[in-house]
Amino acid sequence: MNVSTAEDTRKYWQKGWKIGSPRWLRFQSKENPAGVTTDYWNSEWKRILGVWFRSIMDQGFDGVILQGLDAHKIYERIITIN
Numbered sequence: 053m054n055v056s057t058a059e060d061t062r063k064y065w066q067k068g069w070k071i072g073s074p075r076w077l078r079f080q081s082k083e084n085p086a087g088v089t090t091d092y093w094n095s096e097w098k099r100i101l102g103v104w105f106r107s108i109m110d111q112g113f114d115g116v117i118l119q120g121l122d123a124h125k126i127y128e129r130i131i132t133i134n
Contacts, residue, residue: 053108055101056120057087063107064100092123 058065058077071077076094081087090097108116 053101053105053116054084054087054119056090056092056123057081057084058090058097058100059084059086060088061086062104064104089123089126092120 058069060069069077071079071088074096076091076097077088078091079089081089092098105116
């Protein structure tokens with residue numbers, strides 16, 4: 053479960069979504085051609101992740117493996133911190 057990349061192959065993906073719409077879909081993932089890097093701190097994206105997580109757990113799994121936890125490095129390169 054990637055917490056920082058939305059993928060257009062997942063059930064949560066909605067028609068009409070594209071980079072910038074919704075605004076937390078930021079830019080094409082370099083690692084995943086089906087992925088768009090998200091503002092992972094956005095509350096709407098976190099809600100989607102929560103629903104996705106619950107649907108996985110409802111299938112009887114004991115947990116998930118989280119990917120994308122190092123996405124902060126992407127933002128550290130593109131956003132200047134003073």
